[in-house]
Amino acid sequence: MAGASSRMSRVAVLKGGFSAEREVSLVTGESCAKALRVAGYEVIEVDAGHDLAAVLTEIKPDCVFNALHGRWGEDGCVQGILEWLRIPYTHSGVLASALAMDKSRTKDVYRAAGLPVVESRIVARDEVAKGHVLPPPYVVKPNNEGSSVGVYIVQPGSNAPHLDAAMPERVMVEAYAPGRELTVSVMGDRALCVTDILTDGWYDYDAKYKPGGSRHQLPANIPAEIEAACLDYALRAHRALGCRGLSRTDFRWDEARGIDGLILLETNTQPGMTPTSLSPEQAAHVGISFPDLCHWIVEDASCNR
16 A cells, blocks of 8 residues: 555546546546545546646646546547656556557557457448448447447448437448457556456447446356457557556457457556446456555556556
């Protein structure tokens, strides 16, 4: 636990912000702030606004715990501000954050690292409605959002979807990957364990955040070969993207195809951080309490990430 001798005794927790994931970020920030106080830090909670640089200059924290989710907080933008201000911060740096937030470029990095992905392409939003870009079933989603925001699943026999005007002008269309939803958190150089995410339907925003929307089985009841591959792939993805601190990589696994049915979906550089979120659950499974996890994340903070 932290104490008076900690080099990071005064911590600003960034939360909220402007993205579609603002409400989730507020919960993450409040949970992390509470845990950091238990761990012995002086904590100042900051709802990130357009005056963020001025606020942080006035606060003068020893470091920033970045609990923002989605665009502007998780895509390299706020990381650039913190680098400019020379304030040590948690999680991944500018480049890794920008890469991981861009799903198409993430897949490029995965492929270069020899990691398995499904076919996908970036197309104009209007083109999606004109006809099937890929043979159904396929998935349409924003290229730079998280938490399953704005995801459409197009089933065989369905018409091409007419996307909401709130969707960006260019979207990702990717082949639908059937099977189980698995996830692995990486803490520094250590892949923690595999969680099997059980839902009654698609693992969408409601399944992720509403009570009873999903159930987490950890460790996942899967063959040793698949478990080992998930742990290996998650660590390789973390390193290939240049992630720092805590990350979480999500998979789909088609049991009928064995190891060939395991593919990577994306890497989250700032996973949800309530005590019952996936990454803290995995940390607890390997003996790391929520306050200790938050303490580790803070003590790992730096510039030049």
